[in-house]
Amino acid sequence: MFVNAFNRLKSYLDSQVIGQPALTEGILLALLANGHLLVEGPPGLAKTRAVNALAHGVEGSFHRIQFTPDLLPADLTGTDIYRPETGKFEFQSGPLFHHIILADEINRAPAKVQSALLEAMAEKQITVGRHSYKLPELFLVMATQNPLEQEGTYPLPEAQLDRFLLHLKVDYPDSDTELKILRLTRGEALAQQAETPVRMSQADIFAARQTILQLHMAESLEHYIVQLVMATRHAGNYGAELGRYIAYGASPRATIALERCARAKAWLSGRDFVTPDDVQAVFHNVLRHRLILSYEAEAEGVSTDQVLSELLKRVPIA
Template sequence: MTQLTDHETERATRIISAVEEAFASKVVGQQTLLRSLLVTLVARGHVLMESVPGLAKTLSASVLSSAVKASFSRVQCTPDLLPSDIIGTQVYDPRTSTFSTQLGPVHAHFVLLDEINRSSAKTQSAMLEAMQERQTTIGGETHRLPDPFLVLATQNPIDEEGTYVLPQAQMDRFLLKEVLDHPSPLEEARMLRRLADGGLRDTRVQPVASLEDVVFLQSVADRVHVDEAVLRYIVEIVNVTRNPHSYLAADVARSIELGASPRGAIAFLQAARALAVLAGRDHVLPEDVVALRHQVLRHRLILTFEAVATRVRADDVVDAVFAAVPTP
């Protein structure tokens, strides 16, 4: 693996700084969300965002896509949404007695699936091939998706009426799950001031980077150095989630029904490398793994019925897992 040069690291830092500045010009606060979006983009992953409505999830996705000059499509998920509404279908032309392929909205660089857990399981499963294989199959013909390709899905809290639990096979394909909270009073006051001054009437942002820059950032992340000690640290963390009774207190261990799959370990590696790029480093620190622990694991740990009934927080279980493994 070719070592990163200072020039490459500096260029990556300039691109990241420009995108962050463009994001801040339209979105007030949400710095944690911005970090997760950038990490997901650089790591070639997908992100699941959970919150009540009105916390700028759609705006954030739109602004980020505009900042890197990427194509953007939005799908409002509803119970009657069909798989063909997302991936596309074949349309019959009676004039020529032939079929033509009409590609769906998933064929864009940035795809926002709004309220994904309001769609049926059949429609949710239609995204699995796109998210994992980065292709769709329509009428027996395979169509490659654009590169880069990023799915940003939003999810309402699961206890809201009219929502469905996402299948674990699909949850596991999201690199990160970000849970958003309401803005602080100071941030909300800034938002109102910007709105009163007319600063939020136009949510468009001028491109500050290109798709080639995004591909460059992804290639940089692929060459970020990861020490053997950090790799062992990731493996040990994932192993604790699979064997909780051997490492955790009995009450915490009883909360875990199923631990993380190998995708969890891969997600830690990819996300930590991307976070190092955001920090302007050419190597991963153990702190990079710790910093994204909740986003990587909160949707990969399956809690027992008893834990869910007593409102045990997945983030608290994740903290207990990390406390059981010494940091290298």
């Protein structure tokens, strides 16, 4: 029952965000695996529209935060406000106290603001003064960054990147897809094919997460997941050139994320068991932001995706 509801939600997202099936699937994987996602791509590729469409399809509140260099941590978390009538300070909650957050151009905010978001993503709470405040149980952050403009940006530190479950890359659509987008914006395609959003309850989302954790995963597949992550730390065992290209491998969070996303991928496909194909399908998006390449790799123009593809080829399926 839950699978059908999520598939209807996926169809609705695809009808609103033309030509970006990987983006819409990634959003659902993050929702099901209880994680956050970082989306990188040029402006105008419906990143904001996608998460806005998700907010219409699930029960909960949505807020978009435009990150700028003059943003302060209190602009995210909220702050204590003095009430003269009572003579006391009262906490005024900030935009992080919503269920779905769009952190637009996250790399344009300074480190203090990024740290405030880090605590919210990692602990599902924020701290103001001496008090900590719990965030909603359903809490999803989708952060975006523009790869084209680097002037005036603050690159995310590795510790914060590791908090993201997935790192998706989106690119320009082809000509046929662009024509559909043109018609959609005119309202023609929207009037013909848009479905009524599935207003999915939070209880259904939590129940689906529990179901996913109960999917069958063979012990050999668990070993395969561990070996894939271990290969990023000891890449030299799979080729001297790979050993030269990776400076630092992925943390244990990558192992957990890879297993959770593979389970969610299998469940969305209508299966009650996980296969090696599910692991491989999410491998790049889970590991892309967790590797630190060496200067040698950068000098030779080797990308993280190329290194990950080589690891997939060389690590045997258990």
